[in-house]
Amino acid sequence: MQPLRTAAGKRAFVEKLLRWFALVMRPLPWRGNYEPYAVWISEIMLQQTRMERGVEYFKAWMHRFPDIRSVAEAREEAILAAWEGLGYYSRARNLHAAAKRIMAESHGIFPRFFKDIRALPGVGEYTAGAIAAIAFDDPVPAVDTNVMRVFARVCDIDIPLSDKAAKAYITETVRSLLSSGSPRLIIQGLMELGALVCRGIPNCGQCPVDAFCTARRLGVASARPPKKPKGAIVRLEMAAGILVRKGRILIRKRRPGGLWGGLWEFPGGNVGPGKSPEKALVRYLADETGITATIREKIAIVRHSYTTNRVVVHGYLCDVAGVLLPSFRDEERGKWVRIAEIDSYPFPAGHRKLLERLGWKEGGESASRR
Ligand code: SF4
Structure with missing residues (x-):
């Protein structure tokens, strides 16, 4: 078992993660030149949407709206029609409002820093962090449900992830890793690990960071994170x-x-x-x-x-x-x-x-x- 607490442990964790990520990275359409507009659209679309479906919609969207100006100038009807089937339509309305604001305030140039990205309509803490890290390679922790699951296991967190303390602990753990490599790759590597290997039922035999995983060592990986009671139907x-x-x-x-x-x-x-x-x-x-x-x-x-x-x-x-x-x-x-x-x-x-x-x-x- 390798400890994640020390600086050497963090470097070793990141090294193993990135070596693995370079081999398995899926060729997603926004992974290429990491154009901020494309990263922004992908992050908004992938909220509450499965990856395959998100990619399909992303391609159609980029064809229909190739840049921020085309979104800002479109009628709301056209925006909602392109979004139809994805649900949670407030995301599309917020995108539209944000594109108009970017055109009005910065001539269509996507904001460069976390706090300005976070100020856009429909962009929360996670999304702003993901855009800052993935589009601009900034050392900002972006913790989605996949990343939360990975660290609930690596750190053996036995409280539901809806608990603020769990989220704060995981966010700080991720932040502490970002100086050991490219934040863009580390964040995506962690997301990919949660999506492909450390899934609901973890595939620990294929895991690049199993040597750091406390839940695996204790034999409780499948029991982490603990489930929170479901809302009434x-x-x-x-x-x-x-x-x-x-x-x-x-x-x-x-x-x-x-x-x-x-x-x-x-x-x-x-x-x-x-x-x-x-x-x-x-x-x-x-x-x-x-x-x-x-x-x-x-x-x-x-x-x-x-x-x-x-x-x-x-x-x-x-x-x-x-x-x-x-x-x-x-x-x-x-x-x-x-x-x-x-x-x-x-x-x-x-x-x-x-x-x-x-x-x-x-x-x-x-x-x-x-
Ligand atoms: S060892 Fe298993 S439980 Fe731990 S991070 Fe890897 S896949 Fe997840």
Whole structure:
């Protein structure tokens, strides 16, 4: 067992880590010239997103928005549409706001130092640290869940990682390593170690730093970090109406803020426990939009999940009498759009699934005749 506490131990740890990282490093598209804009986009996209999916979205994003100016000048609709499917849309709105600020305050040049990066909308302590280290090779510790898991084991930390003391201890441990090599490579090497080897079930036989790992020596690696109790699952039932009239479909824009703020969806609302989704929908449309609708047919029941919520959406095709301009409450806005244009509007995952069930891309004519 080699101690990580001494300066020689830290150097040896970093040396083994970097030798291993040079061999296994994945060819991710932002690893090359480490352009700050690309590193920033990758860090925001990879929050709450699996790597394979993040890479796919990253490539499409860079094609659509090759620089900060193109993000700043885009309409919010285009930003949200490029983000659709990634969820947590506040990330996209913050990116948009940050790009506008960078254009206004520094002619499109990405901030060079941690404190200025941290001041951008949507950039927290971790993200600012990751950008400073990876884009600029600055000695700033960036501790994501992968890095936390690695050090919970290396240092045998037996309290949940949500505990501030655990995070502070790991952050200081990582900081103490950064003078032993390139911070850019050390931070990425630690992230890669957590992603590829020191996973939920650790593969200690393949680990380059096993000689430093206390949890492995004690035979408790799989029990670190201790799990924190899960939040209670919330189940929601909703009804949504797809109102079609003369080849157009009614959608509404959600008010700003919240999980899906600024996205579009089909009008509808919650269904109370034991209540009929059809009746709830017709009542909602009458009370909240002033539209008299009758249900033509049930299209689908779709399920989707976010954080601890499990949502079931009942989707109905509806006939509409008379009214063309619904009066939604608050800042929600309604709009009749051509079915052929519907793909250019960003939707939350559950409502996008309803659209897919309708198959309008292939069968638009049958719907437009209604
Ligand atoms: S020895 Fe095992 S538990 Fe320890 S850091 Fe390596 S992979 Fe993780």
